[in-house]
């Protein structure tokens with residue numbers, strides 16, 4: 435492996451940690467008074483086969499999310515391992531359906547609230563600060579069946595009620611919050627799975643999916659800005675961030691049309707954070723809405739809310755960069771035909787590995803928004819092999835993370851980017867959001883379980899475990 439020598443440390447108080455999401459590891463899908471959630475009706479898929487939305491539940495098809503890695507019962511053991519690595523923070527999400535099983539009740543489920551209270555206490559016991567996403571690709575299924583998911587304005591009230599309960603109960607334990615995970619993911623509105631997991635949308639046969647996505651996103655943005663205001667009223671110290679999937683989009687060549695095309699693709703993907711940070715829609719998008727003759731419910735009062743509830747920081751995931759090439763159209767909804775970048779390599783799942791793109795992204799976001807940034811996801815999904823003596827030699831993961839941390843270091847120390855922390859994704863192996871599989875692994879901690887639920891669920895330290903512990907111990911000076 436190429437030696438990386440940059441002995442500079444990160445700023446004091448830099449938040450090193452790891453990230454997960456409730457439905458990808460908790461299991462206990464029907465325990466503790468939890469209601470059924472959209473992901474409970476999302477089947478196991480694979481690299482080739484997209485996950486399916488179902489109306490009933492069958493064990494063989496649905497166990498990955500239903501069982502997770504049994505974090506619901508085993509979290510003390512797992513948090514202890516995080517502490518052993520020296521985590522300063524731990525990002526997780528709250529399963530909305532544990533708190534409001536149907537989503538539209540007046541009174542929350544005490545047992546669900548208690549679970550997260552205990553989990554946060556367990557983290558704090560080791561000096562690990564919980565970082566919380568309110569909704570990470572899930573919501574009670576009842577809200578989809580009764581209300582049609584985020585196509586319905588009533589969802590704003592249900593969400594803010596949920597947010598308020600969480601802020602009130604946990605504000606002394608949780609300082610950093612995010613509202614919607616990867617809110618900009620749904621620009622891929624042709625993908626049914628994305629519309630479903632991001633917004634609980636199951637489009638009708640001839641429905642205009644693009645319009646539907648914009649409507650749902652608008653209600654989410656209003657709900658998000660109301661949540662920011664509620665948080666600040668409850669406790670002015672709370673920091674509420676947006677959470678975007680950051681994938682910079684490069685032009686394939688320096689041909690002016692390629693560059694223009696890439697710019698347009700960036701606008702299409704990042705207007706969500708424009709609204710969350712600046713408090714208003716970009717001009718190009720309002721113009722686009724009217725040219726497309728979309729029939730959108732966006733009121734004057736909504737626009738005031740957006741302005742009043744701008745975010746405090748930007749949470750971002752970073753896995754890859756994209757590349758586009760000009761074709762013969764320049765419409766916003768078409769400006770994301772992706773081509774492969776000849777200068778980078780891909781993961782087994784076709785994700786373009788681009789550490790320099792992380793430095794580029796941090797600078798781009800810093801210039802555009804002038805807010806603190808928090809990398810709340812980054813990592814390599816790979817198939818790991820367990821050796822006979824129960825070891826996992828994941829040097830490929832170490833290489834990936836090392837190269838990304840190095841670029842992050844340059845962004846902070848050379849370029850002056852204000853970065854709060856870094857929580858690599860899936861710090862313990864968990865269920866893949868994209869495929870529902872266990873075999874696409876990200877963790878420093880191996881969980882003995884296959885795609886079909888076989889295995890002991892025993893936890894093992896991978897080689898990357900010790901490596902990351904050392905990175906944290908030296909505050910990033912030794913990678």
Ligand code: BGP
Nearest residue numbers: 455616815865866867868869874
């Ligand atoms: C992000 C999601 C996560 C996570 C990650 C990796 O988009 O926020 O939930 O799963 O991607 O994706 P996958 O699990 O499909 O490999």
